[in-house]
Amino acid sequence: MSEAEDFARLMRELKERGGLSYGVLARRLHTSTSTLHRYCRGEALPAQFAVVDRFARACGASAAEAVDLHRAWLLADARRRAGPAAPDPAPDPEPVIAPDPKPEPGRAAADTREPAVAAVAPVVRPSWHRRRAAVVAAAGLAAGAVAVALLAVTAPGRGVPHTASGSGPGAGARGPAASAAAGTAPAAGAAPTGSATPPAPPTAPSGGPAAAPTPSSAPPSAPAPGHAPAAPLRAAVRSHVWAAGCDHAYLAERGPASVPPPPVEADAPAWAAAQRAVHAGNQIVEVTLHGTGSGAVVLEGLEVRVAARRTPPAWNVYEMSQGCGGGITPALFAVNLDAPRPLARPVAGNDFGNRVPAPSFPMRVSAAEPVVLRVAATTTGCDCDWSLDLRWSSPTGSGTLRIDDGGRPLRTSAAAGRPVYGYALELGRWSR
Template identity: 65%
Template structure:
C-alpha cells in the first residue's frame, strides 16, 4: 500500500471505486475478504488516501463489484494514471545525491466497448510464471498503460528503471537514442541497410535510392517493465550478504527496488517480472507478439548469503494462468500453465497475440531456479505492418535480470512486534 498524496488522479481512481462499491451494495468487510486485504486498507483506497501497488487488487475489486468490461477499462486506466503520478512524486522526493530514476509516461488511449472483441481472458493480463507460486488474479488490459519503464537494480547498483530494448529486423529501424519510455531501438542489420560488397557506386555517381536511403520506420511497440513484483503483493524473498542486525525492516512492494539496491540484494529462488506491452500507433493495424524467448547470459554458484523473507505469508488463494520458466534447464523455455480465478478455471494464454495502443497486454514472467545464480533476459518477438523485430526485456541499461537459488541458506523473517529479524 502506498500513500496517494491526494493527487487528482488518485481522487478520480477512488471515486470510480466508490461508485462501483455503492452500486454493488457490498460492505467494506465483504469486499476486503474477497480482495485478501484489510477493511481499513480498502477504506483508504476508496477515500483516496492510499493506492494499491499492483493492479491485481484493482482487478479483483472490479470483478467482485460486477463491473462491466468498459467499467474495468476505465478503472484500469485511472489506476495507471494515479500510479504513474505517485511514482513521479516519489522520484521528486528522493534524497539529494541519489541516482535519479526515470519517471514513467502514461499514454491514455480511448478504449472501445467490449462487443465483438473476443473472449474475456484475451483482455486480461497475460501471466508468465512458475507453477505452484500463489499470486493475484489476472488484470484487465484493455486500457491505457504506462509507457515508461521502471524496475529494480541488480545487486550492487543503484535502482535503475528496467527497460525493454527493441532490436528490429532489416525492414525496420528506429532512432539511435533511447526514448523516454526506455525502449531502445537498435539499427537494422547490414543486410538490409547497405549494398553488398563490390556493389558500391562509382565516385561521382548519383546517390542510391530506395530503402537503404529512406528514413527509418518507427518501432510500433513499447514496453514498461517492473522487475520487483511480489506474489499477491506481499510474498517475496531476497538474498543479502549482511547479517540480520545490519538489514533494515522489509519495505512495501513499491519501495522494493530502492531497498534491494541499498542492501545489494538478489532475488531468492523466484523473480516476477511484469511487462506491459502496447502499440505506439505507428503505421496501421495491430502488432502481433509472436513468441517469448529466455536468454541465460551467465550461470554461477549461488552466493552463501542469508535469505530475508518480505512477509511471513499473505494468504493469496488465486493461481494465475502462466508460462513457467525454469532457469535451471539447459535451454529455458516458457511453458503455458492454466490457472484458477474467482470465476473458475482460467485458460493458459498462448502466442501469438495482438496488441495495439488501445489494447495492451501485460506479460507476467515468473522465473525460478534451485541451482544457479543466473543472469538472464527475455526476447519478445513481434511483427507489425511495417516489419518485424525483437524487444529485449532486461533490468535497465542493458543489464541482465538476476535470480539466484537459495536452497539451504539461513532464512530470516521480520518480527514486527520486536522490530528485528529472526529465524
C-alpha cells in the first residue's frame, strides 16, 4: 500500500467512526465536497498540514489517532514532493532520497515537509479591496488552517522518509538573483524549502552568485580541537509563508504593466525571483527541525541578528490578495526588526476562540519528534537583512544553528508611503 493510500484509509476510518457526512466535513475544512471525496479515495493529498489537523479534530480523533494521521500525511507529502523513488548510488549532501523505512546506522531519517500554519491578522486593504474577489475567497477557504507553532509527531514502527536538506541561494527568501548594496537592487525568490546554515559573520548582500550552504544535516561527530561541534539537527526553512495562505505583499521596482498576476502561495518563490521582489512590511518564516542522531537535542533559545539596515527602496507594493482570513491567529515568535536589539518574543494564538499557548524554550527535538518554529518579522522603517541563531545542546556538545536562506540573510523591507496595487480580477490587471 502506498503512502497516499495509507493516509486515505486512515481518513476513511476516522470519517466513518465520526459519523459525519462529506458535506458537513467539507464545510468544517473550508473545502469542497468533491475535494474531500478525492482525499478519502487517495486521489489527492491535502497541500497543507492544517487541513489534516482540522479533519482529525472534526472526526473526534484521539491523540494517538491524530498522531497516526499526521505521520501518514507527512510520509505521503514527502513522497509527493520527492517524486518517483530512485536508487541512490553514492552519498551526496544535497540529493532528495526516496523514503526508506529502515535508515542505515548513523543516519537518522528526516522529513522536509512544509507544514501549513495560519497567519497573523490580515492587513487593511485600499479601495480596490471591495471589488469582486471570488477566486481569492476560494484561496482563503483552502488555507483556513490551524496554527501550529510547535509540532511533535511520534509513532512507533512507522518509517520517516530521509531527505537531504534542500537549499537555494538568495537573500531573504530569495533565489539566484541576490540583492545589491545600499538597497538599490531587490531580492529574488528562493526555493520553497531552504536550509539553515551554521553561524557565520554577518555580510551585506552582494550581486554575485550565492555560495553553497553548508549542510546542517550531517550526523554529529567529534569536533576538532578549537572547533564547535556539528549541529545534530536538520532544518528545512520556508520564507514565503503567507497569512492564511493568501495574504502577503511584495515590493518590486517594475511597473504594474510588467508584473504578472499574483501566484498561489506555493509558487511565490519563483514569482518573487522573477520580479526581483522583496517582502513588504512583514515576513513569516517557518523552520522544521529534526534531530539527526539517536538521541534528543534540546533547543535553548532563539536570537535575532540584523546584518544590515538600509533606506527602504521607493518601489511599488503588490498585494497578493484582495483580503482573506478567518478565526485563527497562530502562536509564534514575533520580531520587531526596527528595535535596536530585536528579540524573538513568544506570542499566544487563538483557534476560533480557543487560546493557543505561546511557544517557549527549552524544547526537545529528535529524529522521531520534529519541531516547527514560526517567526513573524515586521518593519516600518528599514530595508533589513536578518537571520536567526538557534541555540542547542545535546550529549555530544552545544552550539548554535544559523537560520537564514541558503547561506544568505533573509530580507524584509518597510513599505509605508509606497504605491499599493491589487490585482483586479474583473479587469485582468493590477489596479490601485
